[in-house]
Amino acid sequence: MSGSSDRIFVSYAGPDRKWAEWVGWNLQQAGFEVELAAWHWGPGDDFIERMSQALANSSAVIALFSPAYFAAGRFTKEEWTAVLALRGRLVPVLIEPLKAGDLPPILAPRIWRELYGLEESEAAATLVEAVRGPRPPTSAPAFPGGPKS
Template sequence: MANEGGAGEPAEGAAWDFFVSYTQADRAWAEWIAWQLEEAGYRVLVQAWDLVPGSNWAHGMDEGIRRSARTVAVLSAAYARSVFGTVEWRAAWVADPLGERRKLLVTRVEDCPRPGVLAQVVGIDLFDRPRDRARAELLRAAELAVTGARAKPPTPPEFPADAAGVAGGVRVGDVSAPGGQAVGVNLGQVVQSWLPQTRHENS
């Protein structure tokens, strides 16, 4: 897992699988995301854990941008206003503007607009769902990015008519004939045939 790149190719020269880009207002989210990814076996660079006292912050950020296979942008209104955050996500986007290597993963942590070209990058929302679902969607997004796979489900989709509660019974405009077959009904013709009888009965 850790050595795979986009479309199943090795991420040559990558020291980390993911660089978590965030602003200090979203540090709690960044650490939660980093923890989930590391628990799943990925190598992660996150400022809160890796740029400790005595380290060079500018050098660390540069290393994260250049030597991480992918960048996770922890998107919020504060992040969208952040100069450093913008530099970090734009570097990932410039390296893969068409998204073919899936180098930029956008994870919204609050309901906010997506600035600039971030609006064109398919991302995920973590803020409006339970913890387990958020974790599952984060790891699924990471897996798809690393393997280059499709998001095809493992089981067949449900038949849409069944999902809508239509299983051979009566629908608007239909009448169930013997054997369960639906026969279309022209409501206009029914009304026209009924009106003369009504006039005759009332005369």
């Protein structure tokens, strides 16, 4: 995972395609280059080869966590485990609530953002902040102290 600093691979489960396309669109609007299977991979492509290329050419993988994402038999496991094995940047966002036991223990310490339940503009801002990472303020924070009363 040593690709362009602005190239993001979107990892999602098939049932979450609408979320993946919304995420991909919003990241493109924010200036990121996006790799999304639904948009870029077609009939006859080798899925494993395309996934390997996407992981190698991306600076980060945004993983759309949902119960479907962790369902047995999904290729999503291969995607997130490859990112961890390569010590790449995995950016988890929750698109549905998870129950206890849905999240594999190795992913439990990861910081994530929740998109479900937010207004669209707030979800888009949260998504972009999650991918860009925290930023220091551009102006001085207000002084928290003051004269003693």
